[in-house]
Amino acid sequence: MKRSEIKRRPLADTTLAGLEPESSAYREHDGQSLYFRVKPNGSKSWELRYKKPDGKWSWIGLGSYPEVSGAAARQKASELRADAADGKNPLAAKHARKASDLEAATNTFEALAREWIEIRSPGWAPSTARRNVGALELHVVPVFGKRLYAEILPIEWMEFFRGMERQGIIEQMGRVRRSCKEIYDLARVTGRAVHNPLEGLSRFLQSKPAENYAHVTAKELPALLRAISAYPHAHDLRLGLRLLMLTGVRPSELREARWEEFDLAAGLWAIPTERMKKRRPHIVPLSRQALEALEQLHRMSGAYPLLFPGRNDRTKPRSNMAFNMALRRMGYEGRQTGHGFRHIASTTLREHGFPKDHVEAQLSHAEDGVAGVYNKAIYLEQRRTMMQWYADHLDELEKGNVVQGHFGKVV
Missing domain, CATH: 1.10.150.130 (Tyrosine recombinase, N-terminal domain)
Incomplete structure (x- = not known):
C-alpha cells in the first residue's frame, strides 16, 4: 500500500501492515504527535514527537511494529503526553517506567x-x-x-x-x-x-503423616496377591507391583530404574546414589521370583533404557501415580499404596524372626547401629536368603497354604 492511498487516521491495522517502503525513510502521522516510521529496508516503528523542557522538539521511540501494535503505541504515547503535561521529561519518565516494570517482573x-x-x-x-x-x-x-x-x-x-x-x-x-x-x-x-x-x-489445614502409607492387613494380603497376579490391564504395572512386593524398594526407585543397573546373572540390582532417598548407593538381592518377573518385563521394555518407559515419551519413566492407579483399579484405593508394600515386608520379616538390622538394610533405612559407615552391600548374603524366604512365603500365601496372623507395629 502506498502512502497516497491512506484514507483515515489513526492508521488502520491493515494500513500499518500494508505500507510499502520507499527509497528514503518516511513518517506518517497517526494522530496527536504519534508517527509511524517506515525505513527503506521495510522495518517499521513508532515515534512520538514531543517538546523538551527547554522548548526544543525531539523524538522518542516507542518500539518496532508489529511487536508494538497500533493500540499499544497509542497507549504509550498517551502516558508520555501525560508526563509532559505534568512537567516531566517524557524520555526520563519512559526509562523510569521501564525500570519499574522490570523490578515488578523480578518480584513476582x-x-x-x-x-x-x-x-x-x-x-x-x-x-x-x-x-x-x-x-x-x-x-x-x-x-x-x-x-x-x-x-x-x-x-x-x-x-x-x-x-x-x-x-x-x-x-x-x-x-x-x-x-x-x-x-x-x-x-x-x-x-x-x-x-x-x-x-x-x-x-x-488437613495433614497426612508421611509415614501413613496405606497397606492391607495380614488377613487381606493373600487376596491382594491374587488380585495383582490377575490384573488384566497394563502387564508392566502388574509386574511392577509384584517387584515392589518382592524387593521392598520405594516406588520411585523401581519406577525410574534402568536396565543397566541390573546384573541378572548375579541376581543383584545396584541402585545408584542419585536415585536413592538417602543419597547413597544400595544393593538389592533378587529372589528367583523377582528374576522371573524381570525377565518377563524385559520382553516388554528391554529395548528401552528404562524398565517402565512412559507411554508418550519413552525417555521418561511412567507417571509417579502409575502403581497407585493400578491398585485403585483393583479396588484397593485407600487400602494399599505402592509404598505400603515396604511396611508389609518389614512387619512380616520381623514377625518371622529375621534380625532388625537385616530388614532395615534391605529397606535402606538410616540406622546408627547398622555399621557406622554405610556399606551399600551390608548383610548382602543374609538378605539374599531372607528375601528368597519372603518370596516363597508370598507364593504360599497366594496359593492359600499359609494361615496368617496380624501385622504388628514395626519395632
Whole structure:
C-alpha cells in the first residue's frame, strides 16, 4: 500500500501492515504527535514527537511494529503526553517506567520460586526435583505466578490450600505448602520480605503423616496377591507391583530404574546414589521370583533404557501415580499404596524372626547401629536368603497354604 492511498487516521491495522517502503525513510502521522516510521529496508516503528523542557522538539521511540501494535503505541504515547503535561521529561519518565516494570517482573512469585529452585535443587534427588517443581508449576504458578509475592495475602493462600483439600490431594497440598513457605523464607532472610504469609497456616489445614502409607492387613494380603497376579490391564504395572512386593524398594526407585543397573546373572540390582532417598548407593538381592518377573518385563521394555518407559515419551519413566492407579483399579484405593508394600515386608520379616538390622538394610533405612559407615552391600548374603524366604512365603500365601496372623507395629 502506498502512502497516497491512506484514507483515515489513526492508521488502520491493515494500513500499518500494508505500507510499502520507499527509497528514503518516511513518517506518517497517526494522530496527536504519534508517527509511524517506515525505513527503506521495510522495518517499521513508532515515534512520538514531543517538546523538551527547554522548548526544543525531539523524538522518542516507542518500539518496532508489529511487536508494538497500533493500540499499544497509542497507549504509550498517551502516558508520555501525560508526563509532559505534568512537567516531566517524557524520555526520563519512559526509562523510569521501564525500570519499574522490570523490578515488578523480578518480584513476582514465579521469579522468587525459580530462584528458590536454583538454590535448593542441587541437594535434591532427580525424583524430588521433579515432584517439587512439577507441583509448583501445576498448582501454584497458574494462580499466583504473575502476582507480586509481597502482595499475596495469607487469606488468599488459605483459600488456595483449602481448594486443594477439597480436591482430596492432601499429600500434594502439604508438599506445595512446605515449598511455598520455604520460598517466602528465602525472601525474608535475604531482606526482601518482613513476614511470611504462610506462617501458621499448617495448624488450620488437613495433614497426612508421611509415614501413613496405606497397606492391607495380614488377613487381606493373600487376596491382594491374587488380585495383582490377575490384573488384566497394563502387564508392566502388574509386574511392577509384584517387584515392589518382592524387593521392598520405594516406588520411585523401581519406577525410574534402568536396565543397566541390573546384573541378572548375579541376581543383584545396584541402585545408584542419585536415585536413592538417602543419597547413597544400595544393593538389592533378587529372589528367583523377582528374576522371573524381570525377565518377563524385559520382553516388554528391554529395548528401552528404562524398565517402565512412559507411554508418550519413552525417555521418561511412567507417571509417579502409575502403581497407585493400578491398585485403585483393583479396588484397593485407600487400602494399599505402592509404598505400603515396604511396611508389609518389614512387619512380616520381623514377625518371622529375621534380625532388625537385616530388614532395615534391605529397606535402606538410616540406622546408627547398622555399621557406622554405610556399606551399600551390608548383610548382602543374609538378605539374599531372607528375601528368597519372603518370596516363597508370598507364593504360599497366594496359593492359600499359609494361615496368617496380624501385622504388628514395626519395632
